[in-house]
Amino acid sequence: VIGQILLLCQILLFSIETMAYDMLDAINNGKDSWKVKVRVIRLWDAINLNNNELISLDMILLDEHGTMIHAKVIKHMVNKFRPLIQEGLVYMIANFKVTSAMNFRPVEGDKIINFLHTTKIQEIKGLKNIRIAEQSFMFCSVEVLSTRDGQRMYLSDVIxxxxxxxxxxxxxxxxxxxxxxxxxxxxxxxxxxxxxxxxxxxxxxxxxxxxx
Missing domain, CATH: 2.10.70 (Complement Module; domain 1)
Structure with missing residues (x-):
């Protein structure tokens, strides 16, 4: 019986990891039923400097094609999702809203993922089935950095x-x-x-x- 239970668990885990999902470069604001498999490579609290109050829980997500996207959990849903998200882990995230990115973008993309009350998040375990890098950066040259002087569009990575x-x-x-x-x-x-x-x-x- 124990062996059958373990086999069933392995089958369920495999089915979660191999179910159809979308690539980050394919998602858009046409629907809210997207499903992506991503690693949370950065996670931080966005703070209002005027009153030190929390604005949102923000993160950068990375998929197996190397595409990064900024994602956000607004203030009144942070308590619900914070315990479910850990930096460095891989998740299947489904049912979220895609909107246009605004100023101070942490990645060079024009879209942002917004968590909804109906968003589902499931950790994906089993490292042998995960083909997502642990980190990713988009370093810019000094020439590019000089063009961003005084602009509010992008945040920049340099080394x-x-x-x-x-x-x-x-x-x-x-x-x-x-x-x-x-x-x-x-x-x-x-x-x-x-x-x-x-x-x-x-x-x-x-x-x-x-x-x-």
Whole structure:
């Protein structure tokens, strides 16, 4: 009997992992009955800096074709979905709304997934059946980065060598006092100034600091 139960569980798991689903580059706002198999590669809380209140639970999803998309759970549904979502895991997500992306896009796409009350999410286990990378980035060159100066469309990924890491300081903003830390990255043959804000300043290893 135990063997039959285990076999049934294996069959059910296999059926979940092999059921038909859509690729991220194919979804659109034509319906709400999409089904995608994706890895949650980033997960964070979007916070209103004016009052420090939660706006939404946001994430970046990645499918087996390497397509990324921004997804969002609005504030009043966060308690329902937060316990079901963990960064790094693979899920089948069904019944969600697709809308046009706005400013400050974390990926270079024009669509965003919005969770609904009817959205279903099921973790997919069994690593041998998962062909989705654990991470993905879209690094831009210094030339592309310079074209984004002052624009609000995209957030950018860059990689470089830290030639200078400043001390943690405090500065006044319209939202109160905030911690800041300045970094100079050497990218290709140029230097780019970067400023970290808030809790991000503590994510730099103190042992990596370069005195100037």
């Amino acid at each position: 470089g060598v830290a030639s200078y890491i400043g001390n943690i300081e405090e500065t006044g903003t319209t939202h109160g006092i905030s911690k800041i830390r300045d970094i100079v990255l050497r990218i290709e043959d140029q230097k780019v100034n970067i400023r970290l804000w808030g809790n991000k300043v503590d994510q730099i290893d103190e042992d990596s600091m370069v005195l100037s």
